[in-house]
Amino acid sequence: MTEVLIEARGVCKTYGNGVAALDEVSLTVARGEVVCIVGPSGSGKSTLLRTLNAMEPISAGEIRVLGEAVHDRRTNLNRLRTRVGMVFQAFNLFPHRTVLQNLMLAPRIVGGVADAQAREQALRLLDKVGLGDKHDQYPGQLSGGQQQRVAIARALAMNPQIMLFDEPTSALDPEKVGEVLDVMKALAAEGMTMCVVTHEMGFARAVASRVVFMDAGRICHVDEPQRFFDGSGHPRLQAFLGQVLQG
Amino acid sequence: MSPADPGRAVRPWGWYVLYAAVMAALGYGVYAAAQRVDYNWHWERIPQYVVSFDGEEVVAPFDGFVKLADDGRSLEVESLRTAERVRIDAFDRVLSGDGDLVFEGDAIAMRSGIAAGPLVWGLWLTLKLSALSLLFALGIGVVAGLGRVAHNPAARALSATYVELIRGTPLLVQIFIFYFFVGTVMNLSAFTAGVAALSVFTGAYVAEIVRAGIEAVPRGQMEAARSLGLSYPQAMRHVVLPQAFKKSLPSLAGQFINLIKDSSLVSVMALTDLTKAGREVVSSTFSPFEVWFTVAAMYLLLTGALSIWVRRLERRLAHD
Numbered sequence: 001m002t003e004v005l006i007e008a009r010g011v012c013k014t015y016g017n018g019v020a021a022l023d024e025v026s027l028t029v030a031r032g033e034v035v036c037i038v039g040p041s042g043s044g045k046s047t048l049l050r051t052l053n054a055m056e057p058i059s060a061g062e063i064r065v066l067g068e069a070v071h072d073r074r075t076n077l078n079r080l081r082t083r084v085g086m087v088f089q090a091f092n093l094f095p096h097r098t099v100l101q102n103l104m105l106a107p108r109i110v111g112g113v114a115d116a117q118a119r120e121q122a123l124r125l126l127d128k129v130g131l132g133d134k135h136d137q138y139p140g141q142l143s144g145g146q147q148q149r150v151a152i153a154r155a156l157a158m159n160p161q162i163m164l165f166d167e168p169t170s171a172l173d174p175e176k177v178g179e180v181l182d183v184m185k186a187l188a189a190e191g192m193t194m195c196v197v198t199h200e201m202g203f204a205r206a207v208a209s210r211v212v213f214m215d216a217g218r219i220c221h222v223d224e225p226q227r228f229f230d231g232s233g234h235p236r237l238q239a240f241l242g243q244v245l246q247g
Numbered sequence: 248m249s250p251a252d253p254g255r256a257v258r259p260w261g262w263y264v265l266y267a268a269v270m271a272a273l274g275y276g277v278y279a280a281a282q283r284v285d286y287n288w289h290w291e292r293i294p295q296y297v298v299s300f301d302g303e304e305v306v307a308p309f310d311g312f313v314k315l316a317d318d319g320r321s322l323e324v325e326s327l328r329t330a331e332r333v334r335i336d337a338f339d340r341v342l343s344g345d346g347d348l349v350f351e352g353d354a355i356a357m358r359s360g361i362a363a364g365p366l367v368w369g370l371w372l373t374l375k376l377s378a379l380s381l382l383f384a385l386g387i388g389v390v391a392g393l394g395r396v397a398h399n400p401a402a403r404a405l406s407a408t409y410v411e412l413i414r415g416t417p418l419l420v421q422i423f424i425f426y427f428f429v430g431t432v433m434n435l436s437a438f439t440a441g442v443a444a445l446s447v448f449t450g451a452y453v454a455e456i457v458r459a460g461i462e463a464v465p466r467g468q469m470e471a472a473r474s475l476g477l478s479y480p481q482a483m484r485h486v487v488l489p490q491a492f493k494k495s496l497p498s499l500a501g502q503f504i505n506l507i508k509d510s511s512l513v514s515v516m517a518l519t520d521l522t523k524a525g526r527e528v529v530s531s532t533f534s535p536f537e538v539w540f541t542v543a544a545m546y547l548l549l550t551g552a553l554s555i556w557v558r559r560l561e562r563r564l565a566h567d
C-alpha cells in the first residue's frame with residue numbers, strides 16, 4: 001500500500017493578466033517517488049510546482065499535500081510549508097546571513113529549536129552537501145553550485161517530507177551542475193519524496209520514478225523514464241524530446 | 248592608479264593643492280565682500296556665548312528670606328509661607344544680602360566654573376529634538392512603509408494618504424498646525440509639539456525610503472523565507488527588512504541630515520534651539536556675521552557626526 005503524499009485534482013490557474021497557466025492538471029505523488037516535470041518554456045511547470053506549497057493561489061481544483069487541503073483557508077500554511085522544502089532556480093539564499101545562519105534561521109524562528117541544537121543540525125546538513133568548511137562564509141563568497149547546495153541544505157533543515165525543486169541547475173555554469181545533481185541523487189536514494197522541474201534529461205532518466213511532460217498548461221504525458229524517453233509517446237512530447245536531446 | 252587613464256602617473260597631492268587654492272579663494276571672497284559693506288568683525292564677542300566662564304547661578308528653591316552666615320560661606324533660605332528652610336553652601340559668590348526677600352528662581356549666588364553658553368544650550372536642544380524625532384520618525388516610517396507594500400488595501404490607502412498629505416504641505420505650516428492646533432487641543436509642551444511635527448514630517452519621507460528599500464529586495468527572498476514556514480511578519484523582520492535597511496541607509500542618512508537642518512524651523516515656537524539661540528545672541532552682540540557662521544559650524548558638527556556614524560555603520564554591514 002503506497003501512501004499518497006501529493007494529490008492534485010483538476011487544478012486550474014489563471015494569472016491576473018489573464019494567462020491560463022494551468023488547465024485541469026491532475027497529479028499524484030506517492031511517498032518515496034521522484035517525479036520529474038519537463039516541458040517547453042512557459043508550459044506551466046513552475047506554476048504547478050508553486051501551487052503545491054501555495055506560493056501561488058489556484059483558480060479551481062483541489063490539492064492535498066500530506067493530507068492537508070493546501071488551498072483551504074483554514075489550513076495552517078506556515079506549518080505545512082515546514083514539511084515541504086523548496087529549492088529555487090536563483091538559490092535565494094539570505095545574503096545578509098552566513099551559511100550557517102541561513103540554515104539555522106527557520107529551525108530557530110519557526111521550529112523553536114534551541115541554538116545549540118539548530119547549529120549542530122545545520123553543520124551536519126552542510127557536511128552532507130559537502131560544504132562543512134563553508135559555514136562561516138556569506139553566500140556571496142560561494143560559487144553558484146555551492147550556493148545551491150547550501151539552499152538544499154537550508155530546505156532540509158526543517159526536516160521536510162517532500163522536496164520541491166524548480167530548475168535547480170538552470171542558473172549554474174555547466175561544470176557546476178554535476179555537484180548539485182549528485183546531492184539530489186543522494187537525497188533520492190535516501191527515499192526523499194521529490195518533485196523536480198528540470199531540463200536535465202539525464203537526471204530524469206536516471207533518478208525519476210516517473211516523468212511528467214507539460215505543454216500549454218496541461219499534463220500531456222506521464223510515464224516511467226524508460227518508456228518516456230523511448231520516443232513512442234505523445235507527438236508533442238516527441239517533438240520536445242527531439243529538440244532537447246539533440247540540443 | 249585610476250582606471251580611466253592607466254599608465255599615467257597620478258600625483259594626488261596636486262589636486263589637493265588645487266582644492267586648497269579654491270577654498271582659500273572662496274574664503275577671501277567672503278572676507279572681501281564683508282570689507283565692502285564696511286563690516287567690523289568682532290570674533291572676540293562670540294566665545295562667551297559658546298562657553299561661559301561666569302559660572303552657574305544658584306537659584307532660590309522657593310519664595311523666602313535669605314539668611315547669610317557670618318563667615319559668608321553658607322546661607323539659608325527661610326520660606327515665606329511654611330516653616331521650610333534650606334541650607335546652601337555650594338557657591339563662590341553671594342548675590343543677595345542678609346534678610347533679602349527672594350522669589351523662587353531668583354539668582355541668590357554664583358558658583359564659578361565653566362558653563363555652557365546660550366549657543367551650546369541651543370545646540371543641545373537641537374540635538375535632543377533631532378535625536379528624539381529621528382527615533383520616532385524611524386518608527387513611523389517603518390510602519391507606514393510596511394503599510395505601503397502591504398496586501399491589505401486599507402493599510403495601503405492609509406499610508407499613501409499619510410505620505411501624500413505630509414509631503415504635499417510645507418513643514419513650517421505643519422509646525423504651526425502642531426503648535427497652535429494639536430498642541431492646544433492635546434495640551435502639549437512646545438518641545439513635544441516640535442518633536443511630534445518633526446517626526447510626523449520626516450516619517451513620511453522615511454516611509455517612502457523604506458518602501459523603496461523593501462521593493463529593492465528581490466522577491467525570491469520573501470518567497471524563500473515563506474517556503475521555509477516563516478510567517479509574513481517573521482519573513483519581513485528577519486529577511487526582508489534587514490536587507491532593505493542596508494539598501495536604504497544612504498537615503499536614510501540624507502533624510503536624517505535634513506531632519507537636523509529642518510529642526511531649525513521649530514524656532515518659530517517658544518523653543519530656544521540653536522537657530523533661536525543664534526537670533527538672541529545676534530540681538531545682544533550686533534555681530535550677525537560671526538554668530539551665523541558659528542551657528543552654521545555647529546550645525547555642521549551635528550550633521551558631520553551623523554554622516555561619519557552612518558558611513559561606519561555601512562562599512563560594518565558590508566559583507567556581501
Ligand SMILES: Nc1ncnc2c1ncn2[C@@H]1O[C@H](COP(=O)(O)OP(=O)(O)OP(=O)(O)O)[C@@H](O)[C@H]1O
Nearest residue numbers: 015016017019021040041042043044045046047048
Ligand atoms: N507572475 C505571473 N504573472 C503572470 N503570468 C505569469 C506569471 N508567472 C508565469 N506566468 C505565465 O504563466 C505561464 C506559465 O509560466 P511558468 O513560469 O509556470 O512556466 P514554466 O514552464 O516554468 O517555464 P520556464 O521553463 O520558462 O520556467 C507562462 O505563459 C507565463 O508567462
Ligand SMILES: [Mg+2]
Nearest residue numbers: 045046047167
Ligand atoms: Mg519555470
